Every structure is written in C-alpha cells, then in structure tokens.
Amino acid sequence: MRPHAWADLTRWGLLAALAGLVVVILVAGYFFARSLELEQVRSLAENDAIARGIAAFIEAREDDYKHNLLAYAGRFDFREAVARRHRPAVMVHLRQLHQLFPEMDRVVLADTVGVVLATYPAAPEIYGRSFADRDWFRGVSREWRPYMSEVFEGAAARVPIVILAVPIRAVDGRVIGVIGSGQRLEVIRQWLVPIEIPEGDFYVVDRKGQLVFHRTRVGRDHLLDYVTVPVVRRLLRGEEGVAEAENPIDREVRLSAYRLLPSLGWGLVVQRSKNLALERTRSLIFVSGAAGFVLTAALAFFGGLALRNQRRTERAHRALEEKNLELRNAQEELVRKERLAILGQLAGGVAHELRNPLGVVKNSVYYLKMVLPEEERVRKHLQILEREVGTAGRIVTDLLDFARVRPPVRAATDLSGLVGAVLERTPIGDHIDVLSDLAADLPSISVDPEQVGQILANLVLNAAQAMPEGGTLTIETARENGGVRVTISDTGVGIPLENLGKIFQPLFTTKAKGIGLGLAVAKSLAEANGGAISVESAPGQGSRFVVHFARGGEET
Secondary structure: OOHHHHHHHHHHHHHHHHHHHHHHHHHHHHHHHHHHHHHHHHHHHHHHHHHHHHHHHHHHHHHHHHHHHHHHHOOHHHHHHHHOOOHHHHHHHHHHHHHHOOOOOEEEEEOOOOEEEEEEOOOHHHOOOEOOOOHHHHHHHHHOOOEEOOOEEOOOOOOEEEEEEEEEEOOOOOEEEEEEEEEEHHHHHHHHOOOOEOOEEEEEEOOOOOEEEOOOOOOHHHOOOOOOOHHHHHHHOOOOEEEEEEEOOOOEEEEEEEEEEOOOOEEEEEEEEHHHHOHHHHHHHHHHHHHHHHHHHHHHHOHHHOOOOHHHHHHHHHHHHHHHHHHHHHHHHHHHHHHHHHHHHHHHHHHHHHHHHHHHHHHHHHHHHHHOOOOHHHHHHHHHHHHHHHHHHHHHHHHHHHHOOOOOOOEEEOHHHHHHHHHHHOOOOOOEEEEEEEOOOOOOEEEOHHHHHHHHHHHHHHHHHOOOOOEEEEEEEEEEOOEEEEEEEEOOOOOOHHHOOOOOOOOOOOOOOOOOOHHHHHHHHHHHOOEEEEEEEEOOOEEEEEEEEEOOOOOO
C-alpha cells in the first residue's frame, strides 16, 4: 500500500474514532442525566411514603389524648360537677386525669363563654378570666367539636404549648363547658426525636406555619423560622405532594414530601438534601463516566485496531453492564432494608399505642353483652362491634409480628398434630367445606411450634377469605425430599399472574380489609424456622400454598 494511501486510511480511522467519541459522550451524558432524574424521583417517592407513616403515627398518638379527654367529659359525676360549677368536685377529676396522664402538662376547664373555672395544677390567678379570644376556645366553640390549637405561650407555664380542647355535653346534649389539655412542645419533642430518617429529617408545623417540632430549632425564638419556606406555604394552602425547592433558611436545595394532618390542623415535611440524596448516584456516574472516557480514548488511540478487537470490546461492555446492574441491585436492596427498618419502627409504635384502646373496647362489649337485656337489635350491633374489634386486633397483631420477629425456640414437633390443632382453633366459617389428609407417620421436625402454628393460621385464614361465597379448603401433610410439607389449597378467586410476585411483600394487599402483612410475616417465620413457602394460583380456580420443612430444621 502506498504511504499516502496509508495516511489517508489512518486519518479516516482517527476521524471515525473521534466521531465515535462524540457520540459516546452524548449518549453517556443523556444516560447520566436520566439516571439522576430517576434517582430524584425515587427519593421523592420514598420521602412521601415515610411522611405518610410518620403522619399516621402522630395522628394516632394525639387521638389517644383526644379519646381520654372525651371519656372524662362523658363521666356523669364530672358533668354534674361542671353543671353546678362546683370547683372542689371538678378539681378531684382534673387531678385524677393529670395523674393518669402526666404528659398532659395542664388540664383546664372553662364555661361556654370562655371563662376559666378551674385548672390542675391549680392556677388561681387565671380563675374567672375570660379566654374567649384565644384560638383554642374559638376553635372548639366554632362547631363544638374537638380542636387542636395553634402554638402559643401558656398563661401559667410561659413556655410554648398547644391545647387539645373538647366540649362537655349534658345528658340532653347541651354544651355545658370545655375541657382542655395543654401539651408542652418539649413533651411532643420527646416522642418524635427517636424517629430518624436516613440522610434526612422532618419537622411539623401548625396551621399558622409555626414549628411544633424541629430537631435543632427549639424554643419560642424559633417558632416562626419556617413560615416563609415554600413547602410550608403550600401546606398552609391545604396542599400535599412532593417538591424540589430551596430552603431560604438554610440556603440549600431539598427534596421534600409534605403531608397534612387534618385531624390536628398540622402539616408534616420530610426532607433530604438533594446533594446527599443523589450522592451515591453521582459517585456511580463519575466512576462510570471516567471508565467510559478512558475506554473511548483508548478506542480513538487504537482506531486502526477497532474492527479487529470488536468482540473484545463487546465483552468488556457486557461486563460493565453486569457490574452496573449488580451495583443498582445492591443499592435497591439497601434502600429496601432502610425502608423496612423505618416501617418496622413505626409499625411497632402504632401497634403498641392501639392495643390498649382495643382491649378497653373489647372488655366494654363483653360487659354490655352481660348487662343489657336480650334484645336482638342490641345483640346484633354488639356482635358487629365485637367482630370489627377482632379484625382491628388481628391487624395490630400483624403489625407487632412484622416489627418484632423473635428467634425461633425449636422443639421436636409433629406437623400433622400441629395442623389439626390450628384447624380446631381457627374460625373458618360454615360456608366452607374443610377436607384434611394428615399423614400419621411423619417424622418430627425441629421448629418453633408457636411460629409454625402462626404460619398455618395465616395461610388458612387467607384461603378462607379468598372464598367469600363458599368453597372447599383442602389441607394435606406428607413426606417430601427427606423432609415434610403441608399443602393448603382453596377453590377461591385466585391470584392474578401479575400479583404472584408481590404477595409476600409487606403492605401489598388487594383486600378491602387488612394491611398486607399476613403473608409477609408467614414467609419471614418460615425462613426463620428453616422452611420455604411456594404458591401456585389461577384466577377463578383457586390457589395452592406449599410450606416445606427439612427434617432437622436446617435451611431448605
């Protein structure tokens, strides 16, 4: 080949390599920008999920205070004392309420025009004063319904507080007074500080934008710090959502999710620094970009060898894609674990707070069934109430089981006998036919019988709920692959193919009742006991769940 022809070939090869370099840079730039955009969307969605959970926790906590006040406002002797304006008798009840719930900083009683009749701890200097112009009284007297006040400085304590006020009604329904519970912001702070958000934080504002809770901005000098923050202004307009906006106080761009707490008139903001939220993605992009630049520069330098080394380059690209996929999968797994940890913490707190009120309602129903006359209509409503309390109780149990999975206490267990015991104590319903084929010669397995019983009960209840119009539930035990298995089948509605991969995920449910933790708890307990759960289903034909345990209880 002539020299100038070789030079022309080299020149065209270099130009082709440079053109390839430009194309790669443009494609990489688009890919990197898209990756940042998707990571930002994922972070905002995660913030919104966390905000919903924290909002539900706060409303449930404050609902407890409201129900306590309503319970005392409905006491006959307390109402009589209020109607007679008998301060010594009223003080007895206020003292008792404060002693039972010391987190209530001060309990105040006012008449229907806002004049204070009594407080505990006692504050004689405000007796007889009119508080009709205060937000807490104007709010509760507007429609004579429970009302959470704005943050203000207490007349007695001289510290920032809020007051939860409820009306007191006579037997005939007339309003005869108002009872209010003052809560210092410091008390609210004590039960919100333990909630931590990875790489972020949250704060709560009242209906005027004043800070009810902030991790670092504490005290009355900081109440109005966030009134001008854009997401707070949106909350004050009654809006909810997610946003990327600069915080004018900290001069930093934040990825924020903001939710309303309608029962309290508060707003909640969960926020993360945009730089921190996208730091991992940017690091990955930087590494990938550097690798791509080096690779492209090498291709430009060795342009003449590009065609001959095409296969080697393709293998290198595939390896890089596999590594990127592994990195993304590892990142998603880490985010999932962080999310489940926060969810478990919230679930445990909410379930603990709900268990005691549900116990009180259940005991009250039991008492009413004993003392009320044998009226069919009354019995019917008590049975409905008892059934719904049972449903709520099962949800609370699912939350606690999900939040605190204890290590199994293994013992030699007869699986067929355990299945029979579960069938005897599990309410299935007369509209369902139960067929059982329990092998009598199964070897014992080393598992926690209480946890395995809970797995079986969850699967049996799940099968029964899948057959609202009736059907057949079949349960079998048998040897299998050196271990034992139990199969639970139903002739219910079945599971759509697109949902089969999701049914064991926490909080996934298609039912009108329940919160989607039963199958997640069952899978977790099965794996803790060295077992495994599989499922087959066809829409309109039914489902078949199989639980397999190795004979010695080792992992399968």
